[in-house]
Amino acid sequence: DAKTTQPPSMDCAEGRAANLPCNHSTISGNEYVYWYRQIHSQGPQYIIHGLKNNETNEMASLIITEDRKSSTLILPHATLRDTAVYYCIASYSGGGADGLTFGKGTHLIIQP
Amino acid sequence: DAGVTQSPTHLIKTRGQQVTLRCSPKSGHDTVSWYQQALGQGPQFIFQYYEEEERQRGNFPDRFSGHQFPNYSSELNVNALLLGDSALYLCASSQGLGLFLAKNIQYFGAGTRLSVL
Numbered sequence: 744d745a746k747t748t749q750p751p752s753m754d755c756a757e758g759r760a761a762n763l764p765c766n767h768s769t770i771s772g773n774e775y776v777y778w779y780r781q782i783h784s785q786g787p788q789y790i791i792h793g794l795k796n797n798e799t800n801e802m803a804s805l806i807i808t809e810d811r812k813s814s815t816l817i818l819p820h821a822t823l824r825d826t827a828v829y830y831c832i833a834s835y836s837g838g839g840a841d842g843l844t845f846g847k848g849t850h851l852i853i854q855p
Numbered sequence: 856d857a858g859v860t861q862s863p864t865h866l867i868k869t870r871g872q873q874v875t876l877r878c879s880p881k882s883g884h885d886t887v888s889w890y891q892q893a894l895g896q897g898p899q900f901i902f903q904y905y906e907e908e909e910r911q912r913g914n915f916p917d918r919f920s921g922h923q924f925p926n927y928s929s930e931l932n933v934n935a936l937l938l939g940d941s942a943l944y945l946c947a948s949s950q951g952l953g954l955f956l957a958k959n960i961q962y963f964g965a966g967t968r969l970s971v972l
Contacts, residue, residue, distance in 0.1 A: 786964050841911050845897030
């Protein structure tokens with residue numbers, strides 16, 4: 744799996760959009776970008792994934808650059824419950840066929 | 856619909872002892888993966904079980920072993936515990952090993968916190 748690079752921490756005001764960047768310059772053509780988050784004392788939770796096109800679901804939006812070397816996870820209206828560590832992972836599957844390679848992630852702190 | 860359940864939630868052992876952790880997968884899932892998460896680090900993949908066999912393994916010594924039962928539940932065993940084995944152990948379940956499909960998402964339990972003294 745390709746290595747990903749994320750900032751160690753970020754702050755965001757409650758109600759504002761949280762934009763979490765991820766670099767994955769060595770990603771291969773058939774590797775997807777997955778985002779998971781881990782709220783304190785819980786297991787990681789799947790958020791969203793994408794290959795080339797931008798994706799949106801009820802939790803977040805994922806913007807992938809045209810060259811696929813980076814992406815941004817967007818939480819449109821952050822709440823205090825969104826405070827968590829966010830992991831960006833490049834993988835051929837969502838982990839269901841092989842293990843996921845987690846980095847240290849980005850600790851997102853939502854400020855009231 | 857129950858999600859992934861793990862037991863116990865917390866465990867304290869001493870060096871040299873052996874420990875067994877248990878996991879019940881999400882309903883409808885047949886594949887179980889185990890991860891170790893040290894404090895301040897991301898989870899590290901230990902191994903994955905499907906059809907009662909270990910199918911994939913991360914960079915962990917043979918002291919770490921597992922088992923999967925016919926009902927898809929799984930156990931993680933660690934022998935000769937070291938202080939460095941203190942961590943949160945996470946179980947994740949998914950459906951259908953070998954399906955390198957983008958939608959083949961893992962669902963995680965809340966973990967077992969192991970402390971080795």
